[in-house]
Amino acid sequence: MLDELRTEIDRLDEQLLLLLSKRMEVARRIGEAKARGEAPLRDEAREAVVRGKWLESAARLGVPASLAEGLLSLVLRESIRSQLRPPRESIAVVGSGRMAAALLSVLGSSAVSTDFFGEPGLKPCDAFSSSEYIIIATRPSVLGSAAFRESLRCASGKVVSDVFSAKGSAFKELESLSQSVGFNYVSLHPLFSGAVDPWEEVMVVVPSATSGDALGRVVRLWEGLGFRVVTSDADYHDRAMAVAQVIHHLYLAALMRALERASRELGVDYTRFVTHSLKSTLAVAERIMRQPEVVREIQSTNRYAAIARRLGVEAMKEAAEELGGAS
């Protein structure tokens, strides 16, 4: 009896895998058609339709929704992976921090690395001259460096992006440099750092007065690598990041302090009592607070940061009142 049932399972698994391989082949062909028509790789409206159909059929067939959701997410991720388009452009990534490393890893062999600090294997001007697309993945303070401005001359006629987390004055400065030097400037803000799986990540693309045709090329490049691309003007980006980044970091910084102080005042070692949910919050907080200079830079360069902090503090006070007051 058991043997028969297991034989039946083996037969069904084979059918499942056969159907999966057929589906993957169709996804690959869709990928080729999209590449010919330069259509975006990811189609979230279509994904929503597919998800709806899966959940409907799953409910009808008695398959748990969580299993269907989990399986579909793996299947879609594999579809996207099979449709990826490595960049055709030659790219220079400037910088040696976490962001530069993350970009170099997703760009693979299309990109070379250079920097203004230490002893770069490849000098910035040489890297710029031999590349079509230059991505400045350093801190914004690089704009104050005479060597940086000098080497930007070698970027004339190229496409240049930065990845600064606030656009404000750095964006204006690069926009005006793009006009004087003669390059196409398209700003970026990757909403990630460290190891990335593009499937999960968003690349914000911010056009400038000199973007021209380069805007479409830059959008296609990041879409082709599997990122979700969000296009925004510089000011809207900064207001949105004041909400999404400034308040988030403020609360995490405050949380770390509050835990310290409260455990001192109440005379406990809370670290032995960390709940499952606090554990995941602390993992995020510690990761972010390990880069205090990045946190400070985001708070000081976003011109909407003070408004966001004021609203953040007000909300904290109100929430404390609602929960019974603070004494």
Ligand SMILES: O=C(O)C(=O)C[C@]1(C(=O)O)C=C[C@@H](O)C=C1
């Ligand atoms: O329909 C498409 O455009 C596909 O590429 C196929 C598919 C899928 O696997 O169902 C994969 C990726 C898209 O984001 C949407 C759907």
